[in-house]
Amino acid sequence: MIRYTLVSLLCLVFVFISQAQSCGDQNNNSPISYNPTIMMGAEATTEYFPLLKGKRVAVMTNQTGMVGSEHLVDLLKRNDINLVGIFSPEHGFRGTADAGEHVASSVDTKTGTPIWSLYDGKSGKPSNANMQQFDVLLFDLQDVGLRFYTYYASMARLMDACAEHGKEMIVLDRPNPNGFYVDGPILDMKHKSGVGWLPIPVVHGMTLGELALMINGEKWLPQARKCQLTVIPCKNYTHSSRYELPIAPSPNLPNIHSIYLYPSTCLFEGTVMSLGRGTSFPFEVYGHPKYKGADFSFTPRSLPGAKNPPLLNQKCYGVDLRNISNEYIWENGFDLSYIIDAYNNLKMGNAFFTSFFEKLVGVDYIRKMIVEGKSNEEIRKMWQNDVERFKKQREPYLLYKE
Numbered sequence: 001m002i003r004y005t006l007v008s009l010l011c012l013v014f015v016f017i018s019q020a021q022s023c024g025d026q027n028n029n030s031p032i033s034y035n036p037t038i039m040m041g042a043e044a045t046t047e048y049f050p051l052l053k054g055k056r057v058a059v060m061t062n063q064t065g066m067v068g069s070e071h072l073v074d075l076l077k078r079n080d081i082n083l084v085g086i087f088s089p090e091h092g093f094r095g096t097a098d099a100g101e102h103v104a105s106s107v108d109t110k111t112g113t114p115i116w117s118l119y120d121g122k123s124g125k126p127s128n129a130n131m132q133q134f135d136v137l138l139f140d141l142q143d144v145g146l147r148f149y150t151y152y153a154s155m156a157r158l159m160d161a162c163a164e165h166g167k168e169m170i171v172l173d174r175p176n177p178n179g180f181y182v183d184g185p186i187l188d189m190k191h192k193s194g195v196g197w198l199p200i201p202v203v204h205g206m207t208l209g210e211l212a213l214m215i216n217g218e219k220w221l222p223q224a225r226k227c228q229l230t231v232i233p234c235k236n237y238t239h240s241s242r243y244e245l246p247i248a249p250s251p252n253l254p255n256i257h258s259i260y261l262y263p264s265t266c267l268f269e270g271t272v273m274s275l276g277r278g279t280s281f282p283f284e285v286y287g288h289p290k291y292k293g294a295d296f297s298f299t300p301r302s303l304p305g306a307k308n309p310p311l312l313n314q315k316c317y318g319v320d321l322r323n324i325s326n327e328y329i330w331e332n333g334f335d336l337s338y339i340i341d342a343y344n345n346l347k348m349g350n351a352f353f354t355s356f357f358e359k360l361v362g363v364d365y366i367r368k369m370i371v372e373g374k375s376n377e378e379i380r381k382m383w384q385n386d387v388e389r390f391k392k393q394r395e396p397y398l399l400y401k402e
Contacts (some may be wrong), residue, residue, distance in 0.1 A: 038243060041172035041209065041232035042067045042140050045075075048170055048181045048232050052081050057062045058134035060087040060118075060158060064142035064174075064247050072140050072172075072188070077111050084133050086115045087126065087142060089154045089360055094150065116366045131165045139171045142249045143208045144259050145178035146281055147187060147267060148360050152211055153197035153250075159215060163225035173209030173399070175243035177259050181205055184263070185336040185383040186216070187362035195238055201390050202334050203263050206398070210237050211231060213397040231399065238401040249337070251305025252282040260326055270357030272318050274344050278309030286338060287318025291345055337376040371395040 041048075042065065057076065059065070065072040076083045086108060116130050141151045148164045155171070162169045184202025198220055204211065209231040216226050237243070244256045253259050258281070265283045268275040276285040278300030285298060293318040302310040304395060319338070328333075343352050353367055363369070369379045 006140075010186045013383055013390060023331060038175055038236075038237045038241065039235040040074075040174050041234055042072055042174075044172075044232050044235070045079075048138070048172065048230070049079065051170060051230065052076075052138075055135040056082050056084045056133065056222065057084040057136055057138060057221075058087060058116075059083065059140065060385065061138075062089055062155070065140040066247060072138070073108065073111055076138075076347070077369075083111070083113055085130065086113050086129075086135075087158070088115050088117050089151055107118060115120065118157070119347050126260060128165075128231065131167065134167065136168045137162055137169060139169060139208070139212075140174070141208065141249070142174050142245060143176060144249055144253065144262060145176040145204060145206070146263055146266070147198070147202050147204060147362065148195040149262075150194060152208060153194060155212060156197055156215055156221070158389075159212065159227040160221045162364075163221055163227040163252040165359065166228075168214075168228045171209045171212050173207050173231055173233050175234055175237050176205065176239075177243050177245055177256065178203055178263065179205050179207060179239050180242070181330070181333055181402065182387050183341070183383075184387075185361065185363045185366070186386040186390060188364070189213070191358050191362050192358045193253055195359050199203070201386060202362065206238065206255075206393075206394060207234070207400070210394070210397050210399050214394055217397055218393070223276045227386055234401045238351055239398075240402065247269055250279055252280070253382075254280075257329075258283040260329040261321060261324075263333070264338055265321070265362055267336075267339050267357065268342070270354050270360045271339070271342065271352055272346070272348070272354070273318075274298075274309065274311040276300070277306040278303055278312060281322060282306070283323045285320050286317030288342070289314050289316055291317040291342070293345070294318050297384070335376060336370070336379055338371055340376060343370055351388075 031161065059072060059076070061072050064141065067075045073086060107113065108115055116126060118126065139155055139158065143151045145150060159169055182201055182203055182205040185318050187196045189199055198215070206214070213231060216222060216229055220228065245259070248254050253262060262283050265286060266277050268286050273286050273288050274297065279285070279298050287294070287298060296319065297315055297317045299313060299315050300311050302308065302312060317340070326356055346352055350371060357367055358364060358402050365382060366379060368387040
């Protein structure tokens with residue numbers, strides 16, 4: 001059963017500032033809206049606190065789970081909610097672990113609440129023992145709206161676990177900083193992996209609350225299971241909003257510029273290139289020791305959140321994208337021109353790519369077309385039907401105006 005909540009005028013209000021820009025969005029031709037008072041689902045306590053009364057509660061959250069100036073876990077404890085456990089995603093409860101790093105279960109030192117890791121190198125689903133300890137699961141993570149960002153996959157696994165065990169799940173929704181457009185091919189499910197879990201485009205343009213509704217509605221859980229789901233929506237948010245995250249969602253996405261570039265530069269994870277992990281500007285540059293004709297250089301070092309980055313301690317020459325405007329990134333969307341430039345520069349042929357590349361792009365034809373010398377514009381035409389089909393498919397699940 002899905003419950004849709006109404007806007008409550010008695011909500012605990014704390015204002016996050018939505019950063020707006022002055023130009024139009026070239027991808028969907030819609031104006032940029034200025035929403036100075038976007039409110040997170042977690043702030044609507046009068047809507048979900050009654051659903052927790054008398055129940056054992058678990059939460060799935062990390063450092064982004066702030067309710068105003070207070071963390072969700074602290075808010076629940078202060079209001080005498082029976083919090084029995086905290087699930088943690090990739091990067092851990094505090095958001096400091098490397099991508100894909102083993103994260104052990106532990107205890108939150110501040111509240112004494114057990115932390116149950118979902119990123120411990122096993123299935124990514126809770127144990128049966130964990131599932132028996134709670135009645136309702138609160139899910140509150142700040143996503144960035146990309147198919148290869150793992151938080152939505154963790155949500156899907158938790159939805160499936162809740163469906164299997166007859167537990168209720170409440171998603172406390174947050175804005176999608178890349179929620180103003182849809183772009184890229186839909187995942188060919190033969191490439192399903194931890195960085196590609198559902199048949200959605202690279203940039204899906206949905207919040208996690210909307211995506212949770214779609215997972216249920218499209219019967220994407222194994223054996224068409226359905227999770228008992230409630231979504232607490234954001235207030236004053238639309239898909240034309242430009243929302244700047246107040247807290248970095250993971251160690252290597254330190255600012256909104258890196259988040260806007262992330263759909264395109266993340267593809268370097270499936271190549272021999274460095275995208276700046278091990279520097280102060282990850283996802284905003286790309287380079288390699290053999291990249292030719294560049295004045296710009298950087299050297300990846302071992303840093304918190306990037307302990308063993310690609311090309312560690314090797315001087316890389318390449319391209320600095322930090323001065324590219326946000327408007328330019330919005331206009332170009334999921335942009336293959338950076339990958340094409342690096343491929344043509346290194347002249348390594350197929351050795352430029354790793355097997356991880358298809359897991360990221362989700363289809364076979366992109367690598368082949370790059371090798372054939374096709375342009376970004378030619379390749380983009382291949383997925384336009386995917387984008388239009390997905391936009392229609394997702395319509396019943398949208399909670400916010402386009």
